[in-house]
Amino acid sequence: MDKLKLRQVCFLFAAVLPLTKLFIYPSTLAYYAKNDLLLSCALNYLLEGAVVALVLWLASRTRCTLFELFKNTFGRTAAKVLYLLLAAFLLFSALLPMLEQKNFVMQVLYENVPSLLSFAPFFAVSCFACTKGLKTLGRIADAALPVFAAAFPALILLALPHADFATLAPAGAAGAKGIFTGSLFGLPWFCECLYPLLLLGHFEYEKGGVWKGTLAFAAGAGAVLLLLAVFYGIFEELAVLTQYPLAHIAKYTTVFTTLGRADFLFLFAMALLYIFALCVPLQLSVHCVRQAFPRLLPVIPAAAESLALLVLAIVLNYSFNAVQTFAMRYTPPLIVAFCYLLPLAALFLRRTPKEPAAKKQPPEERRARRKAPRPAHARRARKSRRAKREGT
Amino acid sequence: MNKFWTWVFLAAAGALVLLFFSNDFGLIDIQKTAIVAAIGIDASAEAEGEWSVTAQIAVPDANAEKASNVSIPSAKTVGAGIAEVNRKTGWYPTLVHCRLILLGDEAAEKDVFEALGYFLRSEFVEDSCLIAVCDGRAQDLLGASSPVGELTATAIAKVLSSEAQKTGLVCVTNLRDFAKGYYSRAQSGYLPYLSRLPEAEGSGGQGGQSGQSAEQGAKGGGAGGSADVFDASRTMLFYKGVRAAVLEPAETLAYNLAETSTDFAFGEVRAEEDGEEATFGLKMKITKKARALTLEGGVPVCSFRIRANAQIADASAAATLGEVARKAIVPEKVLRAAEEEFKARLASVLQKCAESGCDLFGLKQALARAYPKEYPAYEATLLADTRAAYDIRFSTLH
Numbered sequence: 001m002d003k004l005k006l007r008q009v010c011f012l013f014a015a016v017l018p019l020t021k022l023f024i025y026p027s028t029l030a031y032y033a034k035n036d037l038l039l040s041c042a043l044n045y046l047l048e049g050a051v052v053a054l055v056l057w058l059a060s061r062t063r064c065t066l067f068e069l070f071k072n073t074f075g076r077t078a079a080k081v082l083y084l085l086l087a088a089f090l091l092f093s094a095l096l097p098m099l100e101q102k103n104f105v106m107q108v109l110y111e112n113v114p115s116l117l118s119f120a121p122f123f124a125v126s127c128f129a130c131t132k133g134l135k136t137l138g139r140i141a142d143a144a145l146p147v148f149a150a151a152f153p154a155l156i157l158l159a160l161p162h163a164d165f166a167t168l169a170p171a172g173a174a175g176a177k178g179i180f181t182g183s184l185f186g187l188p189w190f191c192e193c194l195y196p197l198l199l200l201g202h203f204e205y206e207k208g209g210v211w212k213g214t215l216a217f218a219a220g221a222g223a224v225l226l227l228l229a230v231f232y233g234i235f236e237e238l239a240v241l242t243q244y245p246l247a248h249i250a251k252y253t254t255v256f257t258t259l260g261r262a263d264f265l266f267l268f269a270m271a272l273l274y275i276f277a278l279c280v281p282l283q284l285s286v287h288c289v290r291q292a293f294p295r296l297l298p299v300i301p302a303a304a305e306s307l308a309l310l311v312l313a314i315v316l317n318y319s320f321n322a323v324q325t326f327a328m329r330y331t332p333p334l335i336v337a338f339c340y341l342l343p344l345a346a347l348f349l350r351r352t353p354k355e356p357a358a359k360k361q362p363p364e365e366r367r368a369r370r371k372a373p374r375p376a377h378a379r380r381a382r383k384s385r386r387a388k389r390e391g392t
Numbered sequence: 393m394n395k396f397w398t399w400v401f402l403a404a405a406g407a408l409v410l411l412f413f414s415n416d417f418g419l420i421d422i423q424k425t426a427i428v429a430a431i432g433i434d435a436s437a438e439a440e441g442e443w444s445v446t447a448q449i450a451v452p453d454a455n456a457e458k459a460s461n462v463s464i465p466s467a468k469t470v471g472a473g474i475a476e477v478n479r480k481t482g483w484y485p486t487l488v489h490c491r492l493i494l495l496g497d498e499a500a501e502k503d504v505f506e507a508l509g510y511f512l513r514s515e516f517v518e519d520s521c522l523i524a525v526c527d528g529r530a531q532d533l534l535g536a537s538s539p540v541g542e543l544t545a546t547a548i549a550k551v552l553s554s555e556a557q558k559t560g561l562v563c564v565t566n567l568r569d570f571a572k573g574y575y576s577r578a579q580s581g582y583l584p585y586l587s588r589l590p591e592a593e594g595s596g597g598q599g600g601q602s603g604q605s606a607e608q609g610a611k612g613g614g615a616g617g618s619a620d621v622f623d624a625s626r627t628m629l630f631y632k633g634v635r636a637a638v639l640e641p642a643e644t645l646a647y648n649l650a651e652t653s654t655d656f657a658f659g660e661v662r663a664e665e666d667g668e669e670a671t672f673g674l675k676m677k678i679t680k681k682a683r684a685l686t687l688e689g690g691v692p693v694c695s696f697r698i699r700a701n702a703q704i705a706d707a708s709a710a711a712t713l714g715e716v717a718r719k720a721i722v723p724e725k726v727l728r729a730a731e732e733e734f735k736a737r738l739a740s741v742l743q744k745c746a747e748s749g750c751d752l753f754g755l756k757q758a759l760a761r762a763y764p765k766e767y768p769a770y771e772a773t774l775l776a777d778t779r780a781a782y783d784i785r786f787s788t789l790h
Binding site: 107166169170173235236237238241243248251252 | 512515518519520568571572575576760761762764
C-alpha cells in the first residue's frame with residue numbers, strides 16, 4: 001500500500017518543498033521586488049498555504065483519492081484524462097527546477113565547466129525513485145528532515161553576522177507593482193500546493209492534521225523567508241547578480257579562513273536533498289500515469305519521464321534563461337489553474353459514487369460480499385447439493 | 393549478510409555522490425593552467441581609454457611557491473586582457489584562486505567599474521576577493537619583492553587582512569562591498585590606498601622571484617636582497633566609481649573606529665604633561681559605537697555615539713616608576729585630548745566627504761530608509777547640509 005504517515009507529509013512540507021525556492025528564485029525575486037522581496041514571497045506563501053490548509057481539511061472529510069473524486073464526479077474515463085493532464089503538468093513543472101539544479105552543480109561545484117555527463121546520474125536516480133511508488137516520498141521526507149535541520153541553520157548561522165537587515169527597509173519601497181510582479185513571476189516556484197491534493201487518500205489522516213500540516217508548511221515558509229532576508233541583507237543591490245545564494249551567503253565568514261570553504265559540507269547536504277525534492281513531482285507524475293493505466297509497469301512511465309527530462313536537459317543546455325523567462329511570463333495561468341483552482345474545485349467534487357450501490361457494486365464490495373459468511377439455510381442447501389453430487 | 397550488503401551499498405552510494413558533487417578528486421593539469429593569484433589593472437599607457445592588465449600567476453615549485461607576472465599592455469576590456477594572457481602564454485588562466493584586484497591610481501581617474509564589471513559578471517571570480525588601489529602602477533607594485541618570501545599578492549593580502557582591519561590602521565574592503573556601495577543610492581565607496589615603501593633593505597625576501605615576468609615583465613624593484621614593504625594606512629574615497637578624495641592615516645583610523653568592525657586600536661594623542669607637550673600612545677577598545685541620522689527642524693543631523701576604554705601604551709616623556717605601573721589609568725586630560733582628537737579627525741573625514749560627494753557613511757541610504765518621503769528633497773545637498781553631533785567618551789580604569 002502506498003500509504004504515508006501524516007508525519008511524513010508534514011516533513012515533506014517543512015524540509016523538502018522549501019528547497020526548490022533556495023536557488024534561482026531569490027535573485028529573480030530581488031530583481032522584481034527589490035527590498036520588498038519578503039512581502040512578495042509572503043504573498044505567494046499565503047496563497048499556497050491557504051490551498052494546502054483547504055486540501056488538508058478535505059483530507060479530514062474523505063478517505064477518497066483525487067482519482068476517486070474525479071471518477072465519482074466525471075466518470076472513469078474523464079478521471080483518466082484529467083490524471084494524464086496532471087502527469088504532463090507535473091513533468092513540465094519539474095523542468096525548471098531540474099535545469100536550476102543542473103546549473104548549480106555545474107557552476108558552483110566545479111571549477112571549470114564540466115560536461116553534461118556530470119549531471120546525468122540524476123536521471124538514473126529519478127527513474128529509480130519513480131519506480132518505487134509514493135511510499136518512498138515518506139522515506140525521503142523522514143530522511144530529509146534531520147539533514148535539513150542540520151545543514152540549513154548552519155548555513156544561516158554562518159551568514160547571519162554579515163547580514164544587515166536594515167536594507168529591507170523601508171517596506172513597500174518597490175511599490176505595489178514590484179511586489180505583485182514578483183509574486184506573479186514567482187509562481188513557477190510555487191507549484192507545491194498541488195502535491196497534497198495528489199496525496200489525498202494516500203496518507204493516514206490523524207486528528208488535528210489540518211493544523212499540523214499547516215504549521216509544518218509555515219515552518220518551511222519561515223525558512224525560505226529567513227533565507228531571503230539574510231540573502232538581501234548581505235548582498236543588497238547586488239542580490240540580482242547573485243544566483244544560488246546558498247552557495248554564497250556563508251562564504252564570508254572568517255571562522256573557517258584556514259579551513260577553506262567548510263560551508264560546502266552543508267551545501268552538499270542541501271544539494272543532495274534538492275535531488276529528492278526534484279524527484280517529488282516526477283514521482284507524482286508517474287503515480288498519475290499509473291492511476292490512469294493501472295496495468296502499466298511503473299518502470300515504463302518512470303523511464304519515459306526521466307528520458308524526456310534528459311533529452312530536454314541536453315536540448316536546453318544553454319537555454320536556461322529562455323526557459324526561465326518562458327516559465328515566468330507564460331505559465332502562471334496554467335499554474336493557477338492546476339495548483340490553485342483545481343484544489344479549490346476538489347472541495348466540491350462528489351465524495352461518494354454516483355450510482356447506487358445496489359445496482360452496480362464496486363469490486364471491493366463484491367469481494368467483501370464473497371468473503372462474508374453465508375446464511376445458515378444457504379449453507380445447508382449447498383451441503384445437500386454436494387452430498388447429492390458425491391452420491392451420483 | 394543482507395545488512396552487510398546494505399551498508400556496502402550505502403558506502404558505495406556515498407562515495408559516488410561525493411564524486412558526483414565535487415571535482416576535487418579530479419586532477420588539474422597545472423602545466424596547462426595558470427593559477428592567477430592577483431590581477432593588476434592600469435590605464436593603458438599605449439592607447440587612451442584602454443586597460444593594461446597584469447596577472448600574477450602562481451608557479452608551484454618543489455622548493456617554494458614562485459610567481460610570474462604576465463602583462464598585457466593594452467586591451468579594450470579587462471576580459472580581453474585576461475584572454476590575451478591565454479593567447480600569449482598558452483596557459484589557460486583560472487581566476488578561481490584570485491584573491492586580490494589591484495588598481496593603479498591612473499585607473500581610478502575614470503569609473504573603475506568599467507574595469508571591475510568583468511569580475512562581477514564572471515562566476516569564477518569570488519566577490520570576496522580583496523580590492524585596493526595603489527600609488528603608481530599596479531603592474532609595478534605586483535612586481536615588487538615581498539619581504540616575507542611569498543607571492544607579492546600574498547604579502548599585500550596580509551597587509552589587507554581582516555586582522556589589519558581590526559587594528560584600525562587599514563580600511564579593508566572586498567569586491568562585493570565596494571560594488572554594493574557603487575550600486576547603492578550613495579554611489580560611493582572606499583579602497584585602501586597602497587604604497588610601496590622600499591625600506592626593508594637587505595631583509596632577504598625572495599626578491600626577484602615575483603618580479604621576474606614571463607612576457608613583458610614587470611619592472612619590479614627588489615632585486616639583490618632588498619625587499620619592499622607595503623603601506624595601506626591611507627584610504628581612497630570614490631564617488632560614482634571615480635577617485636574623489638584621500639583619507640590620511642589618522643582619518644582612516646577615526647573612520648574605522650567610528651564605522652567599521654575595528655574594536656581595538658592604537659593611536660597617538662598630544663597633551664600637556666608638567667607644562668610641556670607630550671605624546672601619549674593609547675591603546676583603545678571601542679565598547680560601543682552607533683550612528684544615526686535624524687531630521688531636526690528640517691536639518692539632517694548625523695549623531696555619533698562612541699564609547700571607548702583606553703590605557704597608556706607609551707609616552708614620549710619619561711615617567712616615574714609609579715606612573716609606568718599605573719599604565720591602565722589614563723589621566724583625565726589625556727582622555728579629553730583623545731576625545732577632541734577623535735572628533736577633529738572625524739570632522740575632517742566628514743568635510744572631505746562633503747567636498748568630494750563621497751557618501752562614506754551611507755547617509756543617503758539611512759535617510760531613504762528612515763524618511764522615505766523626505767528623501768527626495770534632501771538628496772542633492774544632503775552631504776553638505778548634514779550637521780554632525782558627537783557624543784564621544786573615552787574612559788579609563790579607576
